[in-house]
Amino acid sequence: MNIRLSLLATAVAWVSFGSQAAVTESNLSLAEAQKLASAAIQSCAAKNYNVTVTVVDRAGLVTAVQRMDNAGPHTVEASRMKAYTALSTKNLSGKVMETAQNNTGAQNMRDVPGFLLLAGGVPVKRGNQVIGAIGVGGAPGGNLDEACALDALKAIQ
Numbered sequence: 001m002n003i004r005l006s007l008l009a010t011a012v013a014w015v016s017f018g019s020q021a022a023v024t025e026s027n028l029s030l031a032e033a034q035k036l037a038s039a040a041i042q043s044c045a046a047k048n049y050n051v052t053v054t055v056v057d058r059a060g061l062v063t064a065v066q067r068m069d070n071a072g073p074h075t076v077e078a079s080r081m082k083a084y085t086a087l088s089t090k091n092l093s094g095k096v097m098e099t100a101q102n103n104t105g106a107q108n109m110r111d112v113p114g115f116l117l118l119a120g121g122v123p124v125k126r127g128n129q130v131i132g133a134i135g136v137g138g139a140p141g142g143n144l145d146e147a148c149a150l151d152a153l154k155a156i157q
């Protein structure tokens with residue numbers, strides 16, 4: 001009799017769990033990521049900046065990378081880390097840098113694996129939901145990298 005009660009309790013627990021609503025999430029498509037990367041490259045190229053652009057999806061996985069012919073090798077990883085930082089914090093990577101510089105309680109953010117506290121990473125949103133991020137590296141200043149990323153977002157909307 002105890003075995004039957006135990007099996008019944010397990011079945012009820014399974015049914016209760018199964019009746020909860022599933023989570024629905026949007027994600028950045030490959031086509032969107034490629035358009036975004038191309039738009040950022042065009043923006044930076046118009047200003048004679050040699051950059052790499054990396055776009056990550058909502059999980060922080062690389063979806064698209066474009067590196068200009070004369071962009072330094074370090075720009076590949078820098079752009080990825082900027083995108084990851086923006087995605088993870090749901091904020092501009094430059095703002096995260098400022099927070100870490102100005103708030104002693106946040107200074108250890110520089111030690112978070114995968115973070116790069118430099119401007120140039122911008123979250124990509126659909127409505128209020130962050131669905132990915134773009135990172136640009138290689139312009140002569142993070143603020144210029146960020147401007148190219150913002151230009152790209154405007155161009156594809």
